[in-house]
Amino acid sequence: MRLKRLFLFAVPASALLLLYVFIVPHDANTPESVSRGQDGAQFLEVSIGREPILPLPPAPQLAPEKVALGKRLFHDPRLSHDNRISCASCHDLSKGGTDRSRFSTGINGAVGDVNAPTVFNAGLNVAQFWDGRAKSLEEQAAGPVHNPAEMGSSWDEVVSKLRKDEEYQASFRRVYPDGISPANIAEAIATFERSLTTPNARFDRYLRGEKNVLSRDELEGYRRFVDHGCTSCHQGAGIGGNMFQRFGIMGDFFKDRSPTRADQGRFNVTGLEEDRHVFKVPTLRNVAVTSPYFHDGSARTLTDAVRVMGKYQLGKGLSEQDVRLIVAFLHTLSGEWQGEVLK
Numbered sequence: 001m002r003l004k005r006l007f008l009f010a011v012p013a014s015a016l017l018l019l020y021v022f023i024v025p026h027d028a029n030t031p032e033s034v035s036r037g038q039d040g041a042q043f044l045e046v047s048i049g050r051e052p053i054l055p056l057p058p059a060p061q062l063a064p065e066k067v068a069l070g071k072r073l074f075h076d077p078r079l080s081h082d083n084r085i086s087c088a089s090c091h092d093l094s095k096g097g098t099d100r101s102r103f104s105t106g107i108n109g110a111v112g113d114v115n116a117p118t119v120f121n122a123g124l125n126v127a128q129f130w131d132g133r134a135k136s137l138e139e140q141a142a143g144p145v146h147n148p149a150e151m152g153s154s155w156d157e158v159v160s161k162l163r164k165d166e167e168y169q170a171s172f173r174r175v176y177p178d179g180i181s182p183a184n185i186a187e188a189i190a191t192f193e194r195s196l197t198t199p200n201a202r203f204d205r206y207l208r209g210e211k212n213v214l215s216r217d218e219l220e221g222y223r224r225f226v227d228h229g230c231t232s233c234h235q236g237a238g239i240g241g242n243m244f245q246r247f248g249i250m251g252d253f254f255k256d257r258s259p260t261r262a263d264q265g266r267f268n269v270t271g272l273e274e275d276r277h278v279f280k281v282p283t284l285r286n287v288a289v290t291s292p293y294f295h296d297g298s299a300r301t302l303t304d305a306v307r308v309m310g311k312y313q314l315g316k317g318l319s320e321q322d323v324r325l326i327v328a329f330l331h332t333l334s335g336e337w338q339g340e341v342l343k
């Protein structure tokens, strides 16, 4: 009698248990959940934990009149000695804020010795230039004006040219009581540059919770970017730009070349042996549109650059699959400027 009762209870109970294990979905308890990628395919979304990359902060509040004045100065060739080169000649905003050449050409056809970095999001950098020799965007602006291989001019020359322009006189006076001066020119340009942020990269949208905005490959590329340790240097809101590191910590990148002065990096600023070949870690925002790569422009494509990073910064030969997926991820870092994704 007792046995029969137990049996009557046990059968439906185990049926219920089976039903629970095999049929009821368990999303809530598993670390991986199924979601739908951009291509419509189902894929496993791996939870990465605390993100080493932060979304771009909101654009800073800037005085619109200063931004407009800085924009005009940035595009004005009168900042160069021969009135032919503007900041935009080497930092073309329709070319990702660069000139897409290995080395830039300044006045009289002079060719520089380092690759022009992008001006987009430069306001996030700890310091400016590959070797960090300028502490701020204001301080940076004096560099190209005086560089004989870039604009080959001087503040005196620029100020006297701009003072002849009544429109400049009036616009300066509206925002700076003391009118046209080197400090005000630099400040206006720097203010314009701070407006050059590129929000809404697909990766930022992903970080903000749009989990379906990345394809399976792009997400897997991000996972490998983190797992291989790229984020030990390319991290934060700029995905770079917030620290200095040696180029070649796991191998001598300069071994088979004759290093130039520019290859010495931050050593040129501090004179310290430990700073030889140390450079500011560049931002990877919009990196898909700023080829060629590295301070010496030696990597023509992103694929080349990622391979070099694997070898010299991580001490590993990345597999072809690793490189392909990481490059796919890097393409998700292109943001918008004036409402359009940078191309």
Ligand code: HEC
Pocket: 074, 079, 085, 086, 087, 088, 089, 090, 091, 104, 105, 106, 107, 112, 114, 115, 116, 117, 118, 119, 122, 125, 127, 128, 129, 130, 131, 137, 140, 141, 144, 145, 149, 150, 151, 189, 193
């Ligand atoms: C002839 C080309 C050329 C011109 C003209 C030029 N630049 Fe550059 N710019 C470069 C190069 C090359 C570098 C990198 C130099 C270095 O790191 O030593 C650079 C670096 C910079 C950086 C630092 C970015 C970073 O991530 O470190 C900023 C900002 C910048 N330029 C803004 C300007 C402004 C503003 C002007 C006009 C006043 C200007 N540039 C004119 C070629 C140019």
Ligand code: HEC
Pocket: 225, 228, 229, 230, 231, 232, 233, 234, 244, 245, 246, 247, 249, 279, 280, 281, 282, 283, 284, 287, 290, 292, 293, 294, 295, 296, 302, 305, 306, 309, 310, 313, 314, 326
């Ligand atoms: C130890 C620090 C460190 C690590 C780790 C690291 N990088 Fe870099 N990365 C740098 C530095 C420094 C540079 C600039 C080198 C130079 O040009 O002098 C750079 C440059 C780059 C560039 C070129 C950007 C440009 O605008 O020229 C890319 C792309 C890049 N890294 C991707 C990666 C990837 C992908 C990984 C992981 C496989 C990685 N990095 C790991 C420090 C690092």
